[in-house]
Amino acid sequence: MTVIDIMFPLNVPILRYKSPVELESRLRTGMMVWAPLRGRVRKGIVASIKDRHEKEELLEIAGIAEEAPILTDEHLKLIEWIEDYYHSNSGLLLKSMLPKEFFKENEIKSKRKSSSAADTAPFTPVDISAQDTGYIKQAASKGRGFEAILHHSPSFDYEISLLIEILKSIDRAIILCPEINEAEYVASILMDFLERETFLIHSGIGGMKRASIYKDIIGMNLSIVLGTLSSVLIPMKRPSLIVVLQEQSRHYKQEKSPCFNARDVAVKRASIEKIPVLLTSICPSSASYFNAIQGKYRLMEPEYRKRRFYITVSDTGRGKPVSPGVIIDPVKKASEKSSKSLIIAGRKGYSLLRCHSCGYIEECANCSHPLVFHKDKSLRCRVCGTIKTPGDTCKKCSGITMNVFGAGTQRIEEMLSRFDMTPLRIDSDLIKGRKAFKKTIKSIRKSTVVVATSLINKNFIFSRSFDHIIITGPDISFILPDYLSMERLFQETASVSEKLKDGGRLTIRTSFVTNEVFKFIKARDYKGFIRNEINKRKELGYPPYTNLASLIFHLKENELLPELLDISTDVTITGPVPSESRRKGYDYSMRVILKAKERNAINECIREVHKRCTGKNIRVITDIDPVSFY
Numbered sequence: 001m002t003v004i005d006i007m008f009p010l011n012v013p014i015l016r017y018k019s020p021v022e023l024e025s026r027l028r029t030g031m032m033v034w035a036p037l038r039g040r041v042r043k044g045i046v047a048s049i050k051d052r053h054e055k056e057e058l059l060e061i062a063g064i065a066e067e068a069p070i071l072t073d074e075h076l077k078l079i080e081w082i083e084d085y086y087h088s089n090s091g092l093l094l095k096s097m098l099p100k101e102f103f104k105e106n107e108i109k110s111k112r113k114s115s116s117a118a119d120t121a122p123f124t125p126v127d128i129s130a131q132d133t134g135y136i137k138q139a140a141s142k143g144r145g146f147e148a149i150l151h152h153s154p155s156f157d158y159e160i161s162l163l164i165e166i167l168k169s170i171d172r173a174i175i176l177c178p179e180i181n182e183a184e185y186v187a188s189i190l191m192d193f194l195e196r197e198t199f200l201i202h203s204g205i206g207g208m209k210r211a212s213i214y215k216d217i218i219g220m221n222l223s224i225v226l227g228t229l230s231s232v233l234i235p236m237k238r239p240s241l242i243v244v245l246q247e248q249s250r251h252y253k254q255e256k257s258p259c260f261n262a263r264d265v266a267v268k269r270a271s272i273e274k275i276p277v278l279l280t281s282i283c284p285s286s287a288s289y290f291n292a293i294q295g296k297y298r299l300m301e302p303e304y305r306k307r308r309f310y311i312t313v314s315d316t317g318r319g320k321p322v323s324p325g326v327i328i329d330p331v332k333k334a335s336e337k338s339s340k341s342l343i344i345a346g347r348k349g350y351s352l353l354r355c356h357s358c359g360y361i362e363e364c365a366n367c368s369h370p371l372v373f374h375k376d377k378s379l380r381c382r383v384c385g386t387i388k389t390p391g392d393t394c395k396k397c398s399g400i401t402m403n404v405f406g407a408g409t410q411r412i413e414e415m416l417s418r419f420d421m422t423p424l425r426i427d428s429d430l431i432k433g434r435k436a437f438k439k440t441i442k443s444i445r446k447s448t449v450v451v452a453t454s455l456i457n458k459n460f461i462f463s464r465s466f467d468h469i470i471i472t473g474p475d476i477s478f479i480l481p482d483y484l485s486m487e488r489l490f491q492e493t494a495s496v497s498e499k500l501k502d503g504g505r506l507t508i509r510t511s512f513v514t515n516e517v518f519k520f521i522k523a524r525d526y527k528g529f530i531r532n533e534i535n536k537r538k539e540l541g542y543p544p545y546t547n548l549a550s551l552i553f554h555l556k557e558n559e560l561l562p563e564l565l566d567i568s569t570d571v572t573i574t575g576p577v578p579s580e581s582r583r584k585g586y587d588y589s590m591r592v593i594l595k596a597k598e599r600n601a602i603n604e605c606i607r608e609v610h611k612r613c614t615g616k617n618i619r620v621i622t623d624i625d626p627v628s629f630y
Helices: 021-026 073-085 090-097 130-139 156-167 180-193 207-218 229-233 262-273 286-293 324-336 409-418 434-446 474-478 485-497 516-523 526-540 558-565 599-613
Strands: 002-007 015-018 032-037 040-051 063-066 147-152 173-176 199-201 224-227 241-244 276-281 298-300 310-315 341-344 351-355 402-405 424-426 449-452 466-471 500-510 547-555 572-578 588-596 619-624
Touching (some): 015 032, 021 063, 073 262, 173 229, 199 207, 224 229, 241 262, 310 516, 485 516, 516 526, 558 572
Parallel strands (some): 310 500, 466 500
Antiparallel strands (some): 002 040, 547 588
């Protein structure tokens, strides 16, 4: 008897069926078949085929839906690895790997049409080291096998120029970008400079159009595919190279289950398919850099003349109100010279509310984050979205004077307006969705003063656009309970500096001016910073020297949690604390952090927790190697 294990694009485990005798010789792994499930016949993918002599009471498959396999054995191995490493479900992974239209009865027709060009600024490639391109091209030649290459690029322009040169001689490639806007921009550049079509895949492309692109990918009709994090699972057969642009980005980590990191999955996929993977960044992640200095990745750091610009770190003084002069004066001077200024605030809204008597800052009752005061006199949580009306007195000391503190985008906009300057404000209150963001691109080019949150930092488009940039809100990085906060501060500052014109000036306003991170930022010394940061983590017992996992519990009764976590293991359990993640139908959402030297210890702890939750009305979201802790 032929036994078949089948994956369905549902939150169910792999299910076992038997084959009718007349179909046995035609079955292949990766093939799409029809099989009965939950009272109807559905499409699924054959995960494995085995001969069994013992009799099992199994349902029969109903037929073969596609004669040619949809997935290769390498794709199936990748699903198996992700399922095991991230404690995820193979059905949800299959759902991420193939469009839902593949599992419907409608025929998918090929409608090949390359991605339309985004509204972008002209891109001028820079000179690339022949040593860089030569080595990577050789690595991608047939038969060279797996190699992970970490490329510490001197600039965004270098990163994209390197990609263009490599793709000129690469047969088939998968390219990852962290954000949709960036993916569209890079796709438009590639179409301008390559004589080949570039196909774009992201969540904004849906329906039959997405399915038809996937059909061409599977049929090996497309050679360059570019997309966001789920594109790492694209079922392209025999790619020559996988490229991960801005590999340090936290947006490669999927927030919902399965919570995989696309960068790490790209490395594993390349290992399984025996091809090279290229990770590029102007500011590589500590995880990748550590792998490079340990010899797991090949580190490439091209010698390149540093761009000329200036960095100043100025002291705001703790607890002092924002002085209009420190922002207005340099912006006004720049504006009089027709120079462009960008002011980046740490948050949208007006400011924070702080008690004059005790210094208490109003916090969110759900997730303990500072509430932001808006001009409509509401307090809003930027993390979980809670909105409330400010009280008349301090919750901590009952003081009666609550003062605005710090400056959000609304407050900076108001200050500039008083001095006859009309800034363009960019934050999520005004810019909702990709279409709205695209409309602001032309406005940004025309405006001499722009006030924005880090939303503007998520795009290549504004490279070399501003004469003067002021960062006003980096202090949140020193408050958050996150071992990655200094790394992110350095990376975000480096990313912001890419928006400076040659000879421009970056001013950072902070009350933590003596912190050593600013010494490295001013010197533009990435190597010194990252090695210092890795040494600190060794002393404090953080990754890469330990392993972390995050568990979010959605419960009806909060009292159940201590019982679930009463486990005697080598794992340190921190929490529980309220989580900003909410799920309909549950009254509580709580997060715990697991830490252990050995990954097996964490895996055993997670399996035990899942076992204890079985049969209870509890939903657990497992996040291995988390990048967010609040």
